[in-house]
Amino acid sequence: MKNFLLLLVLFSSCASIQTLDGGEKDKTPPTVLSVSPENRSLLVKNKTIIYEFDEYIKASKLNDLLIVSPSQKINPVFVIKNKKLFVKLQDSLLENTTYSIQLNGGVVDNNEGNPLELFDYVFSTGNYIDSLKYQGYVYSFLKKQPLENYSIQLYKTLKDSVIFKEKPDYITKS
Numbered sequence: 001m002k003n004f005l006l007l008l009v010l011f012s013s014c015a016s017i018q019t020l021d022g023g024e025k026d027k028t029p030p031t032v033l034s035v036s037p038e039n040r041s042l043l044v045k046n047k048t049i050i051y052e053f054d055e056y057i058k059a060s061k062l063n064d065l066l067i068v069s070p071s072q073k074i075n076p077v078f079v080i081k082n083k084k085l086f087v088k089l090q091d092s093l094l095e096n097t098t099y100s101i102q103l104n105g106g107v108v109d110n111n112e113g114n115p116l117e118l119f120d121y122v123f124s125t126g127n128y129i130d131s132l133k134y135q136g137y138v139y140s141f142l143k144k145q146p147l148e149n150y151s152i153q154l155y156k157t158l159k160d161s162v163i164f165k166e167k168p169d170y171i172t173k174s
Contacts, residue, residue: 025112026109026111026112026114027112027114028109028114029108029109029114029115029116029117030053030054030055030057030107030108030109030114030116031053031054031055031116032051032052032053032116032119033052033053033054034051034052035049035050035051035052035121036049036050036052037049037123039121039122039123040122040123040124040129041123041124042123042124042126042127042128042129043124043125043126043127044093044123044124044125045093045125047088047089047090047093048086048087048088048089049086049087049089049101049121049123050084050085050086050087051084051085051087051107051121052083052084053083053084053085053107054083055083055109055110056082056083056109056110056111057080057083057085057107057108057109057110058080058107058108058109058110058113059078059080059085059106059107059108060108061105061106062078062103062106062107063075063078063106064106065103065104065105065106066087066101066102066103066104066106067100067101067102067104067171067172068089068099068100068101068171069099069100069101069102069170069171069172070094070097070099070169070170071167071168071169071170071171072089072090072091072167073091073167074090074091075090076088076089076090077090085107087101093125094125095125095126096124096125096126096127097124097125097126097130098122098123098124098126098128098129098130099122099123099124099125100120100121100122100172101120101121101122102119102120102121102172103116103119103121104117105117138150138152151171151172152171152172153168153170153171155168155169
């Protein structure tokens, strides 16, 4: 009888089977641990930039969101291996030129899709980093207020049809 009561107690315990909730939802974007060549490097000749992140990433919209300035005539190629993003520039690099690469939310973490919004990578093919600064205002005439996160495209030529025929020489966001 004792064994029967012991078995009855063991099999009628209070445990209930439930799914695990996994904890708090991840709201943080991936973090860049390192970039090769290093950010703000000089005399760069290598056309492959390697970003290493703290977690696994996806970059399905990177072709649409990536900004390389000065513009490349041929779009870069992207490869993701584990926690690394390889950006391979297909166009030739101009001599003594400072380049800026903006990911603009094109890289997201693998599970939750949190985008890495603000990360600018800069390098130079010359022996100094240009300021990459051009000052002005982007302003809505109709709403009479400054505009944020608008694409600004600069051209070296003054031809009025250039925006339909050529890529801009420099691109940034307000």
